[in-house]
Amino acid sequence: MNINLTLIGQSITFLAFVWFCWKFVWPALLGVMQEREQKIATGLQEAERAGKDLELAQRKAAEQLKEAKAQAAEIIDGANKRANQIVDEAKEAARSEGDRLKAAAQAEIEQEVNRAKEQLRSRVATLSVAGAEKILSVNIDAKAHDDMIEKLAAEL
Amino acid sequence: MAAEQTATGYIQHHLQNLAYGKLPAGYTRADGTVLSESTWTVAHSSQEAADMGFWAVHLDTLGWSIGLGMLFCFLFARAAKKATAGVPSGFQSFVELIVDFVDKVVKDTFPHRNSMVAPMALTIFTWVFLMNLMDLVPVDWLPLAFAHGTSAITGADPHHVYFKVVPTTDLNATLGMALAVFALMIFFSVREKGLMGFVKELTLHPFHSGKWYIDIFLIPFNFLLEAVSLIAKPVSLGLRLFGNLYAGEMIFILIAIVFGVGVIGFIGAGLLQMGWAIFHILVITLQAFVFMVLTTVYMAMAHDREEEHAHDQ
Numbered sequence: 001m002n003i004n005l006t007l008i009g010q011s012i013t014f015l016a017f018v019w020f021c022w023k024f025v026w027p028a029l030l031g032v033m034q035e036r037e038q039k040i041a042t043g044l045q046e047a048e049r050a051g052k053d054l055e056l057a058q059r060k061a062a063e064q065l066k067e068a069k070a071q072a073a074e075i076i077d078g079a080n081k082r083a084n085q086i087v088d089e090a091k092e093a094a095r096s097e098g099d100r101l102k103a104a105a106q107a108e109i110e111q112e113v114n115r116a117k118e119q120l121r122s123r124v125a126t127l128s129v130a131g132a133e134k135i136l137s138v139n140i141d142a143k144a145h146d147d148m149i150e151k152l153a154a155e156l
Numbered sequence: 157m158a159a160e161q162t163a164t165g166y167i168q169h170h171l172q173n174l175a176y177g178k179l180p181a182g183y184t185r186a187d188g189t190v191l192s193e194s195t196w197t198v199a200h201s202s203q204e205a206a207d208m209g210f211w212a213v214h215l216d217t218l219g220w221s222i223g224l225g226m227l228f229c230f231l232f233a234r235a236a237k238k239a240t241a242g243v244p245s246g247f248q249s250f251v252e253l254i255v256d257f258v259d260k261v262v263k264d265t266f267p268h269r270n271s272m273v274a275p276m277a278l279t280i281f282t283w284v285f286l287m288n289l290m291d292l293v294p295v296d297w298l299p300l301a302f303a304h305g306t307s308a309i310t311g312a313d314p315h316h317v318y319f320k321v322v323p324t325t326d327l328n329a330t331l332g333m334a335l336a337v338f339a340l341m342i343f344f345s346v347r348e349k350g351l352m353g354f355v356k357e358l359t360l361h362p363f364h365s366g367k368w369y370i371d372i373f374l375i376p377f378n379f380l381l382e383a384v385s386l387i388a389k390p391v392s393l394g395l396r397l398f399g400n401l402y403a404g405e406m407i408f409i410l411i412a413i414v415f416g417v418g419v420i421g422f423i424g425a426g427l428l429q430m431g432w433a434i435f436h437i438l439v440i441t442l443q444a445f446v447f448m449v450l451t452t453v454y455m456a457m458a459h460d461r462e463e464e465h466a467h468d469q
Contacts, residue, residue, distance in 0.1 A: 002206055003328060004177070006214040010323075010332025011339070017225045017283060018276045018336075021232070026275035028236035029255045035241035093428060 125153040162423035163413050168202060169462055170295060170409050172318040173326055179210025186316065200316040214326055220325035224286040228279070254282065258448070265452045268345070268459040273452060275445055278332070281448040287329070288440030290322045292433055295408045324401040324443075327394070334394030337451050341389070344458040353461075360383045400443050406438050 129149055179185070181193045198215070199205035207210065215223035243253055258281055262274040272349035290298075291380040298321045303314035323329040345354045362381060363374045411432060 002173075002175070002212070003331070004175070004208070004210050004212040004214070006173075006212075006217050006326065007326035007332040007335065009213055009218050010329045011336040013218070013222055013225060013332045014283075014336045016278075017229060018272070020229050022272050022275040025229070025236050026230040026255070026278060027271075029232070029239055029275075030259065031169070032236075032239040032241050033252055033256065033422045036244075039241055082412065112287040 119151045124150050128152060166413060167406075167409055169315070169318065170299065170320070170405075172199075172202045172205060173214035173381045174216040175208055175212050177205070177208030177283070178320075179208065181202075183207065190317060199318070200421040201314075203359050205318075210266065211398035214328060216318070216321075217323045217326040218322050220290060220321060221283075221287055222330055224323070225279075225283050227285060228282045232278075232282070254278070261449060262452050265449060266456045266459075268348075268456065270455070272457065273455045275447075276340075276446070277448045277452050280451055281444050282448050283439060284324065284333075285399065285444035287323045288444055291325070291401060291404055291408065291436060291440060293321060294429075295321075295412050322401060322405055324397055325377060325399045327402075327404045330398040331390075333397075333447075334390040337454060338390035341454050341458045348459050349461060357361050358386070361414065381444055389450075397443050397447050400439060404432075407432055420424055439468050 130147070174197050176196070178194055178196050179191055181191055183191045185191065186204055199208060199212075221418075232251060235248050238249050238253075239247075255278060258278045259274055262277050266273050283304065299313075301317040303317040304318040306312055306317050307314040320326060342354070345357070349357065357381070358370060359379050361374045361376055361378055364369055365374065408429070411425050411429045414421045417425075
């Protein structure tokens, strides 16, 4: 076992390899590893946040659904009420229209009656004059007895 | 294992590195030839390798360690380049597993700010593991392939071609790394605390009275203690790895010898080899881990300020 120049050679070789590893191997590998670590950490964080977001969204959706259902019920309720109202209004309008028509008809009937009465009255006047003429066999001056006839007619 | 080799020769052959160095003029080589002038050459025997002295290199150690280190750099750099922050693919997730593991260990043991420590820990863990892993390749495969390969090309005697596959069983490799760690320790100590701070740490601890006229006499004693503990760190770091792997390699070699002893020896050695290899998977990983953790701890100590030190005690 001889100690010789190999000793120095080995020292230099050793330092050279250490230098190489220091400059070219270690930083690159460690950098990549740290980068990945970071990536995984953020990935996990994001996954957690996404889970929370999902839960939140689900809760929100459920809430909105409930709200929508309530609104729909309200709308249907309102519509029902309105329909009833419209029906009532229509009924009311029909009734009043009917009343009006009935009233108008009655008025016309009354008018007709009055007119008939009037006609009858005038005819009665004429007939009574004619009757009186016949009875008296005298031509009565129509004009002279007009007043009297009028009174007679009014008494009918 | 060649038939004419003795067990001792076999073991020695396995424990000799492929040394390349200078032999002086007039040197008698292993095959009996005498060199007319000093020559740079590959050692043909353990004696030659020893005679080359300090100015020689172990081609196999350097070759395998640099090769495996480059394999590590290539694979990890490619993974880093292709890496995406999305879903990681097969090899990327494997690399990230290691990086994450190392990062956690470093964060636990190194509380200071220094972007170099974690990559260094990764380099040590992976590189040392790869070098240790060569121990699991059956001991004869690569050396025999290399010896016969070179003898086929250069015509050299394959018995004189040495080849150690596991760099961490070479004390040069482990101590070399430990020395680099030691240099970084001192560098960071001085950078963090200043030269005076570092000197103070060496001289005013652990015995400190607060009165300068007493401290002066405590300085030599303190310095002795601190220097020993400081130097013990890289030495123990290097020797621990070397010792564990050398012992493991040795046992693999011993088991390999048993393969030659009849049918029972063959079966027994097979079982032993398997058992030891399985156990060794644990050892090589553990040693790579220990080297990494200790380096990180030493770096943390280098960054610890004196006040924090005083606070701890």
